[in-house]
Amino acid sequence: MAATEAPGRAAPGGRAGAGRLRPRRRSAADRRDARAGLALTAPAVLLVGVFALFPLGFGVYISLTNWPLVGAYHFVGLSNYTGLIHNSVFLQSILFTLKYTAIVTIPIFVVGYALAVFVRSNRRGTTLFRTLIFLPYIVGLVAESFMAVVELQPSSGTANFVLSRLHLVTDTTAWTVHTGLATTAICILVIWFASGLTMMLLMAGMQGIPTDIYESARVDGASWWSAERRITLPLLRRSIALSLIISVVGSFLAFNQFFIITDGGPGTSTESVVMSIFQTAFADTDVGLASAMSVVLVIVVGLITFIQFHYLQRDTD
Amino acid sequence: MRRAGYLSIVAVGAAATLALGACSSSGGSSGSSSSPKTFGVNATGTVHFWARQATDGPAKALVKEFNATHKKLKVVLHLTPPNDDTSQLATAIRAGSPPDVVGLNDIDVPTFSHENALMDLTQYVNALPYKSALSPGHLRLATIGSKYYGVPYLADLSVLWYNKKLFSEAGLNPNDPPTNYAEIMTDAKKISALGHGIYGFSFAGNCQGCLGFTMLPSLWANGVHMISGALGNQTANVASDAPLKTMLADYRTLWANKEVPVNDQTQNGLTWGADFEAGKVGILPGDYGFATAMKDPSEFADAPLPGVTGSSYSTFDGGDDFVIPAGASNPSGAWEFIKWVLEPAQQVQYPSLGDTPIRTDILTPSFAAKNPYDAVALKALAKGSVEYTLAYDAVYNEPGSPWFKMFEDAVYSGNLSAGISEGQSGIQSTLQQVKS
Numbered sequence: 001m002a003a004t005e006a007p008g009r010a011a012p013g014g015r016a017g018a019g020r021l022r023p024r025r026r027s028a029a030d031r032r033d034a035r036a037g038l039a040l041t042a043p044a045v046l047l048v049g050v051f052a053l054f055p056l057g058f059g060v061y062i063s064l065t066n067w068p069l070v071g072a073y074h075f076v077g078l079s080n081y082t083g084l085i086h087n088s089v090f091l092q093s094i095l096f097t098l099k100y101t102a103i104v105t106i107p108i109f110v111v112g113y114a115l116a117v118f119v120r121s122n123r124r125g126t127t128l129f130r131t132l133i134f135l136p137y138i139v140g141l142v143a144e145s146f147m148a149v150v151e152l153q154p155s156s157g158t159a160n161f162v163l164s165r166l167h168l169v170t171d172t173t174a175w176t177v178h179t180g181l182a183t184t185a186i187c188i189l190v191i192w193f194a195s196g197l198t199m200m201l202l203m204a205g206m207q208g209i210p211t212d213i214y215e216s217a218r219v220d221g222a223s224w225w226s227a228e229r230r231i232t233l234p235l236l237r238r239s240i241a242l243s244l245i246i247s248v249v250g251s252f253l254a255f256n257q258f259f260i261i262t263d264g265g266p267g268t269s270t271e272s273v274v275m276s277i278f279q280t281a282f283a284d285t286d287v288g289l290a291s292a293m294s295v296v297l298v299i300v301v302g303l304i305t306f307i308q309f310h311y312l313q314r315d316t317d
Numbered sequence: 318m319r320r321a322g323y324l325s326i327v328a329v330g331a332a333a334t335l336a337l338g339a340c341s342s343s344g345g346s347s348g349s350s351s352s353p354k355t356f357g358v359n360a361t362g363t364v365h366f367w368a369r370q371a372t373d374g375p376a377k378a379l380v381k382e383f384n385a386t387h388k389k390l391k392v393v394l395h396l397t398p399p400n401d402d403t404s405q406l407a408t409a410i411r412a413g414s415p416p417d418v419v420g421l422n423d424i425d426v427p428t429f430s431h432e433n434a435l436m437d438l439t440q441y442v443n444a445l446p447y448k449s450a451l452s453p454g455h456l457r458l459a460t461i462g463s464k465y466y467g468v469p470y471l472a473d474l475s476v477l478w479y480n481k482k483l484f485s486e487a488g489l490n491p492n493d494p495p496t497n498y499a500e501i502m503t504d505a506k507k508i509s510a511l512g513h514g515i516y517g518f519s520f521a522g523n524c525q526g527c528l529g530f531t532m533l534p535s536l537w538a539n540g541v542h543m544i545s546g547a548l549g550n551q552t553a554n555v556a557s558d559a560p561l562k563t564m565l566a567d568y569r570t571l572w573a574n575k576e577v578p579v580n581d582q583t584q585n586g587l588t589w590g591a592d593f594e595a596g597k598v599g600i601l602p603g604d605y606g607f608a609t610a611m612k613d614p615s616e617f618a619d620a621p622l623p624g625v626t627g628s629s630y631s632t633f634d635g636g637d638d639f640v641i642p643a644g645a646s647n648p649s650g651a652w653e654f655i656k657w658v659l660e661p662a663q664q665v666q667y668p669s670l671g672d673t674p675i676r677t678d679i680l681t682p683s684f685a686a687k688n689p690y691d692a693v694a695l696k697a698l699a700k701g702s703v704e705y706t707l708a709y710d711a712v713y714n715e716p717g718s719p720w721f722k723m724f725e726d727a728v729y730s731g732n733l734s735a736g737i738s739e740g741q742s743g744i745q746s747t748l749q750q751v752k753s
Contacts, residue, residue: 069403069407070406070407070410070429071431071432071434089717149587153580153583154579154580155578155579155580174582174583176523176585177523177583177729262716263523263716264716265523265716265717265721266725267722267725282403282404283711283715284710284751285403
């Protein structure tokens with residue numbers, strides 16, 4: 001490789017140096033490399049094209065029609081989109097999902113970070129703790145949501161049994177049919193469920209920081225808190241950004257826990273955006289409108305992810 | 318996160334399936350021109366039968382028996398999961414590879430028949446010698462004008478369960494179940510007075526479908542339907558529905574007086590009937606299917622769901638219709654299987670499988686003696702009904718449905734007038750949105 005490298009290609013000088021170079025002719029080895037690169041990435045590109053881009057494009061097409069669950073359809077232009085502006089159920093579901101995302105994101109991060117600090121060293125027993133903390137994520141939100149339904153029952157659930165003895169609620173509190181209580185319960189469940197993943201991501205990042213940096217800081221008299229603030233946090237930016245992106249996108253696409261625990265109720269007060277799309281497509285049998293809602297969701301999630309990536313890029317440059 | 322990945326995969330898969338379906342022909346409505354004398358006779362090959370998991374008892378048992386007795390025609394059973402049966406069928410139809418026969422929730426049949434997605438079975442249904450004995454409500458849902466796009470398959474009916482032991486302890490006649498809501502209120506009060514965790518009444522208060530299943534028949538028994546008019550021009554009759562007001566007020570009284578378990582407010586149907594089966598509840602409007610758990614006939618009995626007033630009764634014609642999707646590859650085999658299932662020898666097996674026969678002529682003295690619980694349900698079948706609309710799910714079954722909102726307002730919040738008023742406008746608005 002070294003024999004074929006052009007000066008500009010490997011130059012560490014960046015743009016200034018590259019600007020002075022004359023365009024060079026590609027060598028046979030370059031062309032071979034390019035072909036190999038294409039061949040190696042082709043399967044992934046093909047998969048993304050067939051299973052992501054084409055369906056996405058087709059989804060956009062459906063959103064421009066009155067596509068029912070079965071039967072004929074016709075083109076309706078942008079009416080599905082303009083109708084969304086006045087669709088109170090959809091707007092309410094977006095607002096609720098935003099609130100839910102805002103509520104759970106920071107606690108998931110803080111708890112996940114604290115747990116990562118707790119288990120990042122290789123002391124005796126940490127493997128057991130890591131496993132126990134990660135277990136809720138492995139078990140899955142569906143099973144845990146069904147467990148929550150049982151434990152939140154008035155009179156018979158564990159939640160009321162414990163909390164009523166602390167005089168926080170009564171024994172007959174019906175968690176799943178009151179908007180505030182149900183949302184609180186679901187947020188606690190999700191924080192418990194997702195903190196393990198954040199812990200794993202941050203712990204992996206923490207273990208990648210060279211220990212000699214901490215040793216130097218200690219020699220210089222840095223406290224634990226100071227080392228955490230000035231060394232760990234800055235060097236962990238990529239992991240933090242990744243965990244936040246995963247958490248925010250996951251919260252935006254929340255479905256299972258609301259579907260199982262509250263079914264969107266009471267009324268539609270705990271209906272997430274994805275649940276609203278599901279109901280529109282399969283209960284109202286209006287796949288065209290549901291596709292328009294999905295396209296809007298894709299754009300919103302894409303924008304949020306783009307902004308997060310933008311800040312990540314800026315902070316790590 | 319994993320759920321995000323899961324949903325992405327589902328979304329991509331569904332979109333891809335729809336995309337592929339759009340590329341292939343979806344097939345139109347195809348009425349078969351074969352004579353009833355030859356159609357469904359000595360068919361060969363394989364029949365792909367889709368049944369709902371919710372009513373899988375008869376499907377599993379009868380497919381096994383059919384395959385054991387028919388060597389030239391094989392039925393392959395596929396069970397569709399709850400909440401997914403219509404979307405799976407729609408996807409298969411769009412993809413141009415529908416099953417040969419489907420046990421479709423009868424409430425969903427109009428959605429498919431009005432889109433020309435089902436085979437016209439009129440001449441074959443008319444040729445059935447027992448056509449007049451088929452459940453009128455189930456057949457009505459498969460009818461457009463004078464054409465039949467399905468035939469009744471099984472009945473999943475609502476009845477009024479009561480605990481004879483608790484009736485006796487409360488000084489009530491255990492052989493005299495309530496025949497209207499006034500009697501229900503009186504009996505429930507006496508049974509609740511027994512105390513010790515005993516309740517007079519119970520309902521699935523967070524299960525929209527269960528409430529419609531058990532409450533609407535009491536309105537129908539009084540000759541009132543909440544939705545009326547021809548499809549495309551339907552109206553809601555809520556504000557002027559006197560029996561509905563009485564019934565909601567009675568439910569409110571039962572709730573406010575704590576004559577129902579507090580868990581009823583969160584009962585979403587998953588453990589519906591468990592408190593009754595445990596002997597803690599006196600009266601439960603419920604599903605005939607609970608019968609499989611009623612081990613002691615001297616303790617539990619069922620009666621027809623009474624009207625709000627008077628002494629009439631009705632039932633919700635729930636259950637399934639057989640339909641043959643347009644474009645099915647073996648419709649003749651499907652019809653042969655359907656006819657076999659509808660024969661008395663198979664129909665009498667239904668009670669032990671958790672469902673009710675779909676033919677009223679199955680109710681004979683010997684059937685009643687052998688199946689006392691189901692005899693009550695089958696008797697009610699002749700007076701059963703449904704709300705005929707394309708908007709049933711949107712009006713009744715969805716979590717935020719106007720029906721359920723009205724129930725919550727009236728029963729839990731005690732705001733009957735506001736509930737009724739909101740119910741009228743909400744149901745009317747939903748009917749217009751779905752263009753029923």
